[in-house]
Amino acid sequence: MASARPYPRPSRRALLLGAGAGAAVLTTPGLAGTASARGSEVDTVVEWYDVTAATIGVITGPLQVNSSRTWAIGWIAAWRAVTRARGGAAADAALAGAVHETLTTLAPARAADLDEALAATLDRLGPAAAVRAAVESGRDAARDVLAERAGDGLDLASVNQPFTPPPAAPGVWQPTPPGYAAAVQAxxxxxxxxxxxxxPAYLPGPPPALDSGRYARDLAESRAVxxxxxxxxxxxxxxxxxxxxxxxxxGYTGALRAAxxxxxxxxxxxxxxxxLFHAATVDAQIVTxxxxxxxxRWxxxxxxxxGDIAPDPEWTPLITTPAHPEYPSGHTTYAGAAEVVLRSLAGPPAGPVQLASPTAAxxxxxxxxxxxxxxxNIDARVWSGIHFRHTDEVGAAVGRLVAAAGLARWDGRPL
Incomplete structure (x- = not known):
């Protein structure tokens, strides 16, 4: 694996984002009534954050990177449009126009709800010519980013292309019970x-050898817990x-919302x-x-x-095993990248962040x-019975490295 590096020193651009985050409970509101208040005023950033979250909805693994891509495109476009606006209502309108254009293009089935959300924002911002011009600037920015990302290989068909596993052998991934589903995200x-x-510069080294002490310890832990x-x-x-x-x-939609x-x-x-959060976590998912x-890896x-070590044909994990190879862990790679972005650009939470989950009522x-x-995340994937601990630790390290490199490269250039 590429050697670990410290988090990037906050740059001039990063320092602009250095405010602390507050506490929030994750909810997934409908598109209507998503406005959030900062004092007595509606917070347009949180309003359109919630619109984006509601449009994406609760997703499964094979949809994740494509959904992350949608977030990234919409909010990169919003950042470009907002930085061209002169603050105030124009900046809010530019944000709304960019995210609306992205979401209606990539999630056209939600167009009516998105149109309603945009109308609510514009009714609040008023009919000034600068506001209407800013909306169009946001739409133009979205079209530009969509064009730049065309053919990026993150559409659902490209991400989930067919994969034929190699013949069964020690250590080699095979479809897993109970469904023995075909591989996804290949x-x-x-x-x-x-x-x-x-x-390739960010790929980790190989997993532990099957005759290593580390592998034996990890296998015993996953088996037991x-x-x-x-x-x-x-x-x-x-x-x-x-x-x-x-x-x-x-899992991280609520955490980022709190920030x-x-x-x-x-x-x-x-x-x-x-x-930047979504751009960095997309990159981490690609490397993973x-x-x-x-x-x-099996x-x-x-x-x-x-396997050769005390085989148990009836052993079953707590959580059904995802249909793709084991090493490294996608959850922990994402977590490591998210951690770096949040620590570097948002600072520590200002208070406790409370999160809920659709998989743990x-x-x-x-x-x-x-x-x-x-x-x-590192512990959970072991306790779920679907990963080895070394795999989870390596994943977190890779995610941190990818995000740190991405933030460093972003400094001084437009998104």
């Missing part, structure tokens, strides 16, 4: 990143595992935070899948059922530092 590693240029009927996994560990069974994009809503920065600063389909369920987790989310 083409994701070929996508074009937003911020980094050389994907990740089993569906484990007696060594606590109730809290089970809750964390089920909580983070959701996609990373869904955006709690920021004291202006519109451009807060829009850039959203744009390039490595997954290079190494084709999952714990295959290793435990068919009734469970609320509270976080006071962005690193805690990474920690829980």
């Amino acid at each position: 083409g994701q590693g070929d996508g074009r990143p937003f911020l980094i240029e050389d994907v 990740g089993a569906a009927q484990s007696t060594s996994r606590s109730e809290r560990q089970t809750d964390v595992a089920r909580f983070w069974a959701q996609t990373s994009l869904n 955006v809503a709690g920021s004291v920065g202006g519109t451009a600063r807060r829009v850039a935070l959203v744009a 899948y390039a490595a997954k389909y290079r190494d084709l 999952r714990p369920v295959t290793a435990i059922r068919t 009734g469970v609320t987790l509270t976080y006071r530092d962005w690193r805690e989310l990474t920690r829980d």
